Amino acid sequence: MDDSILLAHGSGGKLSHELIEKKILPFLANPALNKLDDSAIFEASGRLAFTTDSYVVNPIFFPGGDIGKLAVCGTVNDLAMNGAKPLYLSLSAIIEEGFSLSELERILQSIKKAAEEAEVSIIAGDTKVVNRGKADKIFITTSGVGIILPGVDISGTNARVGDKVLLSGTIGDHGIAIMSQREGLRFAMNLESDCAPLNKLVSQMLQVSSKIHCMRDPTRGGLATILNELARQSRVGIFIEEDKIPIKDEVKAACELLGLDPLYVANEGKLVAIVDTTDADKIVTQMRKNPYGRDAVIIGEVTKEHPGKVIMKTKLGPTRVVDMLSGELLPRIC
Amino acid sequence: MPVKFIDEYRNSELAKKLSYRIAMRSTKPIRLMEFCGGHTHTILRYGIRQLVPKTVEMRSGPGCPVCVTATADLDKAIALAHLPDVIIATFGDMIRVPGSYSSLQQAKAGGADVRIVYSTIDAIEIARANPDKSIIFIGIGFETTAPTIAASILRTMQEGIGNFYVLSLAKLCPPVMKALLDSGEVKIDGIICPGHVSVIIGSRPYEFIPRDYRVACVISGFEPLDILLCIDKLVAQIEKGEPKVEIAYSRGVKPEGNVKARQLMDEVFEIGEANWRGIGVVPESGLKIRKEYEQFDADKVFSVSLKPPKEPKGCRCGDMIRGAATPLECKLFRVTCTPERPVGPCMVSSEGVCSAYYQYETIGGDLQDF
Numbered sequence: 001m002d003d004s005i006l007l008a009h010g011s012g013g014k015l016s017h018e019l020i021e022k023k024i025l026p027f028l029a030n031p032a033l034n035k036l037d038d039s040a041i042f043e044a045s046g047r048l049a050f051t052t053d054s055y056v057v058n059p060i061f062f063p064g065g066d067i068g069k070l071a072v073c074g075t076v077n078d079l080a081m082n083g084a085k086p087l088y089l090s091l092s093a094i095i096e097e098g099f100s101l102s103e104l105e106r107i108l109q110s111i112k113k114a115a116e117e118a119e120v121s122i123i124a125g126d127t128k129v130v131n132r133g134k135a136d137k138i139f140i141t142t143s144g145v146g147i148i149l150p151g152v153d154i155s156g157t158n159a160r161v162g163d164k165v166l167l168s169g170t171i172g173d174h175g176i177a178i179m180s181q182r183e184g185l186r187f188a189m190n191l192e193s194d195c196a197p198l199n200k201l202v203s204q205m206l207q208v209s210s211k212i213h214c215m216r217d218p219t220r221g222g223l224a225t226i227l228n229e230l231a232r233q234s235r236v237g238i239f240i241e242e243d244k245i246p247i248k249d250e251v252k253a254a255c256e257l258l259g260l261d262p263l264y265v266a267n268e269g270k271l272v273a274i275v276d277t278t279d280a281d282k283i284v285t286q287m288r289k290n291p292y293g294r295d296a297v298i299i300g301e302v303t304k305e306h307p308g309k310v311i312m313k314t315k316l317g318p319t320r321v322v323d324m325l326s327g328e329l330l331p332r333i334c
Numbered sequence: 335m336p337v338k339f340i341d342e343y344r345n346s347e348l349a350k351k352l353s354y355r356i357a358m359r360s361t362k363p364i365r366l367m368e369f370c371g372g373h374t375h376t377i378l379r380y381g382i383r384q385l386v387p388k389t390v391e392m393r394s395g396p397g398c399p400v401c402v403t404a405t406a407d408l409d410k411a412i413a414l415a416h417l418p419d420v421i422i423a424t425f426g427d428m429i430r431v432p433g434s435y436s437s438l439q440q441a442k443a444g445g446a447d448v449r450i451v452y453s454t455i456d457a458i459e460i461a462r463a464n465p466d467k468s469i470i471f472i473g474i475g476f477e478t479t480a481p482t483i484a485a486s487i488l489r490t491m492q493e494g495i496g497n498f499y500v501l502s503l504a505k506l507c508p509p510v511m512k513a514l515l516d517s518g519e520v521k522i523d524g525i526i527c528p529g530h531v532s533v534i535i536g537s538r539p540y541e542f543i544p545r546d547y548r549v550a551c552v553i554s555g556f557e558p559l560d561i562l563l564c565i566d567k568l569v570a571q572i573e574k575g576e577p578k579v580e581i582a583y584s585r586g587v588k589p590e591g592n593v594k595a596r597q598l599m600d601e602v603f604e605i606g607e608a609n610w611r612g613i614g615v616v617p618e619s620g621l622k623i624r625k626e627y628e629q630f631d632a633d634k635v636f637s638v639s640l641k642p643p644k645e646p647k648g649c650r651c652g653d654m655i656r657g658a659a660t661p662l663e664c665k666l667f668r669v670t671c672t673p674e675r676p677v678g679p680c681m682v683s684s685e686g687v688c689s690a691y692y693q694y695e696t697i698g699g700d701l702q703d704f
Contacts, residue, residue, distance in 0.1 A: 259684060315345075
């Protein structure tokens with residue numbers, strides 16, 4: 001069969017070379033990768049950021065993206081959240097025997113598109129093929145290197161009392177878009193994953209302010225979980241207002257139906273920034289100029305009270321603690 | 335449901351007005367029980383206890399299907415999972431509940447085929463895709479889920495699917511309310527009656543409660559304003575001394591309920607006793623598969639030998655289910671019992687009271703001085 005990946009495609013022999021040269025390189029070509037040496041060589045100076053992440057999403061194609069786009073954006077965003085300008089990525093794929101070559105091409109196409117948008121080059125890579133049933137279609141791991149400009153110091157430990165908490169847009173889009181496609185839950189809705197590279201948004205924010213203290217993308221565990229991480233790391237309280245958090249109608253409705261709390265649903269193209277109160281409005285105005293920050297808003301502030309905890313004023317007025325996600329998100333029974 | 339509709343039920347101005355009205359009405363200390371775990375979660379998630387006066391005390395009831403499943407029944411499900419060529423299909427929360435010696439999750443890690451489903455339809459699909467295996471659906475739930483379980487049995491019969499079975503652990507709400515009131519352990523002045531259950535059974539099955547026990551009953555939806563409206567009506571009834579059954583969820587519940595769904599239930603199930611965690615065996619509170627459908631009854635088709643059940647030491651889930659204690663009175667709560675390492679089901683289930691207290695701890699202490 002011409003259209004499927006065979007074990008031999010990962011053997012290191014002729015078929016492996018064919019796969020790399022005919023199928024993969026045409027999408028990802030760049031001078032460093034084209035050499036096909038054992039390692040890629042690049043120049044860099046200054047403070048570097050380095051990160052890695054694996055992607056095992058199911059389904060691999062979903063409204064608004066696929067595993068390839070996710071693998072590029074996820075790692076680009078991890079670099080950007082420390083204020084680094086992403087430069088290079090490596091990418092390895094573990095592919096299940098029998099996986100369709102045309103689907104692989106679709107994934108490579110979206111990797112190419114996402115890398116172009118983020119202006120990063122993929123300069124190292126690897127492909128392995130495993131027996132049927134030993135992997136679920138395709139797993140991708142990306143690592144990334146980025147450079148941090150002088151004067152930038154962004155870390156989860158830097159939140160200070162009085163800082164404002166900014167959110168770049170609506171929450172829950174990715175998690176609900178994925179869930180709407182899952183086996184057994186399939187429901188029709190007009191919702192796409194927010195999967196996007198945020199490095200340009202971040203660099204635009206850094207242009208107008210040097211007082212961005214923390215940044216993080218609320219992926220798995222959602223907004224609630226990363227706010228808790230930041231509160232614990234910086235040993236401060238975080239106070240947010242439920243009314244201020246933008247949520248799309250489709251996400252609200254799906255969460256109601258499934259008994260989920262959007263605060264815990266995953267995002268792939270959003271960021272939370274904790275910034276000095278004097279610069280907060282300026283940064284929000286700047287964020288709104290970028291399509292990925294169009295709905296940016298201040299959702300709360302950093303407090304001295306309740307260190308390590310996130311407190312939320314609910315829609316009805318009373319306040320409560322917002323805890324980290326524990327266990328898995330599961331729809332309710334009755 | 336149109337979303338604008340949802341937002342209207344979370345309006346803070348209306349909430350303030352209702353909260354004020356309840357405070358104005360309420361003169362004497364009363365105790366209300368919210369039957370449903372879903373209600374408990376809404377109450378804590380939105381901080382509703384901060385919106386009712388100190389005179390109104392709220393207790394959680396047994397309305398959490400995972401929580402009320404008796405350890406012995408859970409042990410049976412785990413034993414079934416270990417049978418050869420069996421696939422267990424279950425709602426998600428069940429797999430994490432510790433049984434006497436193990437859990438479905440541990441059985442799964444040990445090689446048993448245990449799959450999480452979102453509905454009985456998924457379980458039928460698994461049966462269809464695995465004709466050489468026996469698929470056993472763990473049929474927990476109240477009157478809300480029972481009709482869908484009945485429908486799944488009728489459908490597999492029609493379609494000639496011969497490898498689908500149900501372990502029926504379905505339970506009925508009004509009989510257990512009667513058992514709680516008869517025991518007199520916890521004095522209750524009013525009940526926030528279940529919303530989704532009442533969509534099926536209507537309001538009439540609760541009529542014995544105000545008549546025989548002088549306890550007010552109001553059926554509530556699951557949005558915060560539904561619950562405030564329900565509390566307002568309960569307080570009004572109790573203050574006047576005129577308990578009755580009212581519906582504060584008229585967009586979902588009709589007095590006669592859903593007749594078709596009940597016909598489905600009656601076709602497949604007959605009423606029998608059921609074993610409730612923390613309460614024990616309650617007559618006429620469970621649904622057993624009728625003889626005509628016994629080829630689908632996992633209890634009849636499979637036999638497993640079980641060691642006597644044992645409850646986790648120090649766990650007070652039974653007290654939580656009867657409304658006899660709050661999680662803050664349990665020595666294990668937050669100490670050794672957490673959502674990551676639950677000791678009892680009330681910490682596992684998304685409808686469990688301990689999980690609600692854990693997740694939605696309030697600031698300002700309305701749980702502490704409770």
